[in-house]
Amino acid sequence: MALIRPELIPVLMRWREAAFGAALLTLGLWWAVTSFGVLRWVGVTLIVAGAAVLRSGILRLMRPGDGGGAGIVTVDERQITYLDGFGGGVLSVEALVSVAVSRSPAGTLRWHFTDTTRQRLTIPTDAEGAERLFDAVVALPGLSEERALSALRHASTELKSVWHRPQPRLTS
Known part of the structure; x- marks a missing residue:
């Protein structure tokens, strides 16, 4: 006899970081x-650590869910690979020049990646393994996790740019 219902386990696992924080x-x-001396300062330290873990957990909860969509995504050594029934593609994170988001007419959120060769790759956020994309995207210089989450929350059917590679400055 199981102590926790099997369908509840994925929900609890998704909330574990926020609950721990x-x-x-x-x-x-x-x-x-309620304490004095050293234990009071340990409490203050736990407040700071707990707030940081709670913030991280809440931001992770706001990310799009994983699985159930078309295709499989892998991110390995800064290389994004997406395979679906129609093909897919491979892009290097270092070669990215722009990242955008949109919502399909059916309501599915999609990432749009463009690299230096102008190759475009569109990946639904609910593809198997797509949660790894978020970590690869927020590692780009100048792109914060909050900005990426905001772009996903406010995505429309039109492409919304999230990040562009900064152009190098010419000096004389």
Whole structure:
């Protein structure tokens, strides 16, 4: 007899980081308010650590879900590979010049990548393994996790640019 229903396990696993951060924050608050001496300072440290873990967990919860969509995504050594029933493609993260998002007419969010050779690759955010794309995208210089999440939240059927490679400055 299982203690937890099998269909509840994926939900709990998705919330584990935020729950752990909230527990650390709560314990830290308790110790900071009710204790004296060293334990009070340990509580303050737990408050800071718990807040950081809770923030990270909430940002991870806001990311698009994984699985159920068309295709398979792998990100290995800064190379994005997407395979679906119609082909797919391969791009290097170092060769990216732009990243954009859009929403299909059916409502599926999609990443649009363009590299230096003008090759374009469109990947649905619900493809198997697509959560790895988010980590690859936010590692680009000048792109924050909050900006990428905001672009995904406010995506429309039109392409919305998220990131462009900065043009090198010419000096004389």
